[in-house]
Amino acid sequence: MLLLALLACDPDELDAFLEVDADADADADADSDVDTDTDSDADTDVGPAWTGTVTFQAPPPVCDFSGCRLDYANPRVLPVRHHRIALLDGQGSILTEGFTDTNGGFRLVYDGPEASGTLQVWAHAELPGEAASVTVTDNTDGIDWGAELGTIDLSAPTGGNDFLIEHGYQNGGYQHRASGPFAVSDSVLQATEAWLAVRPTGSLPHLTVFWSPENRPESGDEALGQIGTSFWRESEDAIYLLGAADIDTDEFDRHVMLHEWTHSFQDRASRSDGPGGSHPYGAILDPRTAWSEGSATVMAVMIEGGAYIDTTGVGQQDGFDNDIEDDSGAVPGWWSERAVQRWGKDAFDSTNEPGDTVSLSMADLWGALEGEADEPALATLFSFANRVAEAHPGSAGGLDALSTRFGLQPVQDAFGTGETADGGWTYNLPVYTPITSTPTTLHLDGTLTSNRLGRHRFVRFTGTGGTVTVTATSQEDVDLRLFHRGDQLDSARNYCTSPPCTETVSAPTTAGEDYVVVVEGYGDGADYTADVRTN
């Protein structure tokens, strides 16, 4: 009778079980492959066992005096942790399967008639306790990535079935790309585990990363790999990642992957109000975009360390780095992605250079990010800095100094009250305009790209306990979105071709609570107005 032991039932139990076996492997003692499991569910995992490890090569991105590149000659060898692994028969049917442990070790039990089997591992990882899972899939054909590890003799249990998934770069080019998908899934594990280190009971929804060797920086059909750039798309719960060799690959650019992962974290366990889109170097951005993009880079650097590196070019032998610890060249202000990067890094890193006296912890950083989720104001550097200051009153002086250093007034509240820097246009202040039943005139610049400072305006009011209506009237097309603690309560988004254009939003309110309305401008003029009031 054929006996199959399926180990994949519970990654929690499996992990504990497999870690025991990994230790046995470390002893390099073939006899240790004898089942040492003490799990009560013994009937599912007894029998002859085959053990080993799976590792993969990850050429690190490096920068020095000669430039930036992937260092193929000195790859990191990392364990394929918590990944799905199976033993297959000659027809591709699964004989037994499980998950690798935290060291890349596996233990597969099989007691059947097959003389040999093929080991298969998937670029699909599940953390114990269902804390998180990730699958790396090719967006050009929808097929999940994996690697065939090799054939093993099933006539007698063996240990030391160790396999290395190589990067495949030889003689000036890729002969294959085997380890790429595993570098991607490992980056997701790295980021998630950094969060779980301070939130042991946390969990995140499943994440898909679409990576392909065809993914290139060209706009067009994503099914052909024309993805434009690496990005996070909330509507799909998916990250798309560049992979086109000799143009721009990101599977080994861990900072890039961690940056995009942070966007996913913000949308799932924190908050991002940024409208997305392009955010060129030095741009004067909508503060929501500056915060979203800048904080994602902060997290990438805090998790991985070093300077942010993105390699590109022929043979992945080019690229650039951004040392966000370096203040030179920073464009100051609450609209600056780089100012957000430097403020965030200095507040939470342990390196204190002149002007930086603050060294909060990673736990503090994660906590502040999570706290943004129900923040009354929109998620900007103001809301984040204010939350950090409130949580760490002893560091208030140092945090104020950071704000001053990066072009902000000492932060008074989450709404940027008291800010004096206007980003080059006087109408950009105040950051939030309080509104009443008396119309307030706002100025908007329709010549700007949609996520630049001045294209839209923020207004705020305090809840009355009753229904509040907000009306905007303009000679140009404006839309309204009404928010309470990040939840959009109402929106008015009608096209208008016959001015005056009027939009109205309304919602029941809680007395004393702060509400925010984003006045979105779709006019063309360089300086047009909208009158906004409550009813």
Add this chain to the structure above:
Amino acid sequence: MIFWLFLACGGKQPGATRVDPVEQTEKQGVAMRVERVATATGSDLEITFLGDGEAVLLEAWGASGLLVEGERARWERGSVHTGEVLRFSVPHTGDGDLALRIAGRWNGEEGEDVRSFTVGKREATEVPVRTVDGEKVKGWTATPR
């Protein structure tokens, strides 16, 4: 990218409601617009800078089989200004990807942007595909240690 196309193509339609764009993040890049026109001998490229830059370097090369003639570095300039347009031709043969890299210092920040264009019939990377219990999985073979 889809986000911006949506806005650009939306137009104003009386009585209609503006549809929420597909929101997505992007890698940081250079403020510019790049357009390519295929010619008999290669590609004509037009770059419109949408921001000021210093120490600007532009490189062009071929990938995925496309053979580009000439040096990779195509253009260097001490400074460029918003609205400035750069036009140049890149001769090439074969099919594949035409890649561009624009590096420089933009409003005080160093950075680069890489774009590519598909030329002709581009060959996709061949990847082994297996069927496991009826489900496809793709990838290469690892090495025993």
